Amino acid sequence: MYDYDAIVIGAGNAGLTAAATLQRAGTRTLLVERHNVPGGCGTSFRRGRFEFEVALHQLSGVGVTGQPISLREGLFQQLGIADQLEFVQEHDLYRAVVPGVVDVTVPADWDAAVEMFDTEFPGNRDRVARFFELVKQVTFWQIAAMRGMPGEQIDPLLFRYGLRPTRDVLDEFFEDERIKVVLGMYWTYLGQPPSELRFQDLALTLFAYLEFKPWHVRGGSQAMSGAVLDSFLRAGGEVRFNTGVERILTESGRVIGVRLEDGSEVTAPDVVSNASLPTTYGMLEGIEIPGAVRNDLATRRIGVSGFVLHMGLDATPAELGFTASTTFVNRDTDDDRTYRAWKSFEPARGICVSSYDVAPIGFAPAGTTHVSLMTLQYADIWRDVAPPEYARTKFAFAQTLLDLCETVTPGIRDAIEEVDVATPLTMMRYLGHPGGSIYGYDQDATEGWLFRNSERETHVPGLHVAGSWSGMGGFQPTLEAGARVARRLLRTTAA
Ligand SMILES: Cc1cc2nc3c(=O)[nH]c(=O)nc-3n(C[C@H](O)[C@H](O)[C@H](O)COP(=O)(O)OP(=O)(O)OC[C@H]3O[C@@H](n4cnc5c(N)ncnc54)[C@H](O)[C@@H]3O)c2cc1C
The missing domain is CATH 3.50.50.60 (FAD/NAD(P)-binding domain)
Known part of the structure; x- marks a missing residue:
């Protein structure tokens, strides 16, 4: 028994x-x-x-009302908690910034996104629309294949595009480097540079957020x-x-x-x-x-971990200059170098800035803002830091994320009331995972x-x-x- x-x-x-x-x-x-x-x-x-x-x-994957395969109407309903949770929608996918090169905000909606690209990069409307159609098709057939549909019934499009590097596919559709930077931006979530990232992974991510919208949870x-x-x-x-x-x-x-x-x-x-x-x-x-x-x-191979600044700021998002909940800032367009930098202490070359009060999740007191700055990083270099050097190393590296953030929110340092810094070693300690890996x-x-x-x-x-x-x-x-x-x-x- x-x-x-x-x-x-x-x-x-x-x-x-x-x-x-x-x-x-x-x-x-x-x-x-x-x-x-x-x-x-x-x-x-x-x-x-x-x-x-x-x-x-x-x-x-939370989804809006009437999408039965979404988390909201699927899993959370099955667990009896759909009514217990309050989801806060981010209206934009993200703001993508490479200082001096590009600064655009992608709406979290297929048609509005096409309009934005057409306005910001005239002459590319059809290319973007065709690219989004490919994203939808590759995702649809990928999910069919994952669920066991026999290969001969799968549209060959998946085999032609699914495993190709994202960079190749973006090159096939676009000439303007700025559009490729903006559409490929989620690579910094996924942990592989566009030269390596399977297109089907980027497609699935874009689809998940454009179709089912990006959300926070109150x-x-x-x-x-x-x-x-x-x-x-x-x-x-x-x-x-x-x-x-x-x-x-x-x-x-x-x-x-x-x-x-x-x-x-x-x-x-x-x-x-x-x-x-x-x-x-x-x-x-x-x-x-x-x-x-x-x-x-x-x-x-043990996957990538993260380096995060959690900050409580004594100013509103508007006072600080936040226009979107999620902002990606990359130092330049050399994504392969940015990926290599995750294995070194080279000053942060790309950050994800999350402002949790553009669409408030209810944590920050009135008049303040809760922000996190994150870059992915592998743990190995942190394991080699001698314990007496750990605090100094962590705060020196944190400064480099703030430097990059200052390019979109000048003066953010002056508003810091609370700050806590997590390194890959922090993730190792709290999760118990090798390398503090956050994606396995x-x-x-x-x-x-x-x-x-x-x-x-x-x-x-x-x-x-x-x-x-x-x-x-x-x-x-x-x-x-x-x-x-x-x-x-x-x-x-x-x-
Ligand atoms: C800073 C950061 C930012 C992220 N941003 C995003 C994002 O924006 N969007 C997104 O989709 N994902 C994001 N992720 C990734 C996402 O959070 C993870 O991939 C996901 O939550 C992992 O879930 P999991 O089920 O694998 O369990 P984990 O979260 O890895 O948890 C495993 C649990 O097992 C416990 N455990 C381990 N060993 C033992 C043991 N021997 N005995 C008892 N308990 C044990 C650990 O204590 C832990 O609680 C982020 C992760 C981090 C850290």
């Missing part, structure tokens, strides 16, 4: 939706989280009179994490915070439970892990890591649903994995992954 029907390790997005989906289907589930709050990346913290959003810059991503946890608890689930799982126990080749860090053991025939794949397989006790998994893990493995051309199968097959009966390390990173993909893995588990136990 087992203590529970299932144990979920980690209360990140995927752990939370997996636990809630299982428990709501009548599976007695224990959720175990090392941190003291739910959410993983999806959390917030307080400094002075400010509350800071940790991770959510733009939530994709109360921050912590409110969303709390709502999913509520859904789990209301259904009778049990959660233990401040509790790490140390080992995944096996007997006769299958999972039988976990050992917690205090040495106690809890049994269940199924364990869903939201921890990284290296951590999950490294925790297996009494069984060798299966050869297929070893080979798979050996050919993957490097999302390069060898990653993803086409070449990897980590989520569908762990090669260990009773072990299931869900989250950014076994699929796509980001909020929407991981929220959906947890529910998907739980539904698959429910189908197998019912069979």
Whole structure:
């Protein structure tokens, strides 16, 4: 007799939706989280009179009313929390700035975006419209392929464009470098430069935000994490915070439970892990890591982390000069160099500036603004910083993000009331992931649903994995992954 029907390790997005989906289907589930709050990346913290959003810059997939495959009318409805959450729409996709080269704001609407490009870059209307049509088609057929449609039924367009570098596709459609910079800007979210980024990944991202709009959540991503946890608890689930799982126990080749860090053991025939794949397989006790998994893990690269300034500013967004919730500022158009800079302390060459009060999420006191400045960065260089040098290095590098931000909001430094800086080491400490990676493995051309199968097959009966390390990173993909893995588990136990 087992203590529970299932144990979920980690209360990140995927752990939370997996636990809630299982428990709501009548599976007695224990959720175990090392941190003291739910959410993983999806959390917030307080400094002075400010509350800071940790991770959510733009939530994709929420959708407007009447879009049944959206998060709002799909997953959140299924978990019974759609009415509990208040979403705040960003009306623009982003403002894209390369000082002295381009400064435009892309509306979060297909037609309005075509109009904007036509006004700012006359003569390109048809090209932009054709490009957006390609984005829609590549996304549609990619989703059909992901869902198992046979290859011969898939439009060859996907095979012609899907795996090509984004840069190639932009070159095919446009001559004006500024348009390519603006349309390719989401590469700085996705972690691969346009010369490497698979076009299907950019297409999916543009589609997710243009069709379903970019959103914030009132109360921050912590409110969303709390709502999913509520859904789990209301259904009778049990959660233990401040509790790490140390080992995944096996007997006769299958999972039988976990050992917690205090040495106690809890049994269940199924364990869903939201921890990284290296951590999950490294925790297996009494069984060798299966050869297929070893080979798979050996050919993957730990993904990128982030460097973030969370700031509470004593001025309104208008006083500071913010015109959009999301602004990307790149020092120049050399994206390959910007990508290489993520592995060095070269002054930040590209930042994402999120102003959470252009469309207010309700954190900042009246008359103030909550802003985060972020650049992606790999962890290796930070591991080599000697401990006595850490604080100095972190504040020196933070200055370089502020320098870049000053090009769009001059004088922002003078308004800083509170500031906190997170480095890749901070992400490592709070998430427990190798390299402090925020999207799991490097999302390069060898990653993803086409070449990897980590989520569908762990090669260990009773072990299931869900989250950014076994699929796509980001909020929407991981929220959906947890529910998907739980539904698959429910189908197998019912069979
Ligand atoms: C600064 C930042 C900005 C981001 N911006 C965006 C954005 O704008 N849009 C977007 O879509 N995505 C963004 N992301 C990425 C997104 O937040 C993540 O990809 C996603 O939240 C990962 O979810 P996950 O389910 O994989 O779990 P994670 O958030 O990785 O959480 C895993 C959880 O497992 C727990 N855990 C690990 N090991 C154990 C153990 N042994 N025992 C118990 N618990 C354990 C950890 O404590 C953690 O809570 C951002 C991330 C960061 C950090």
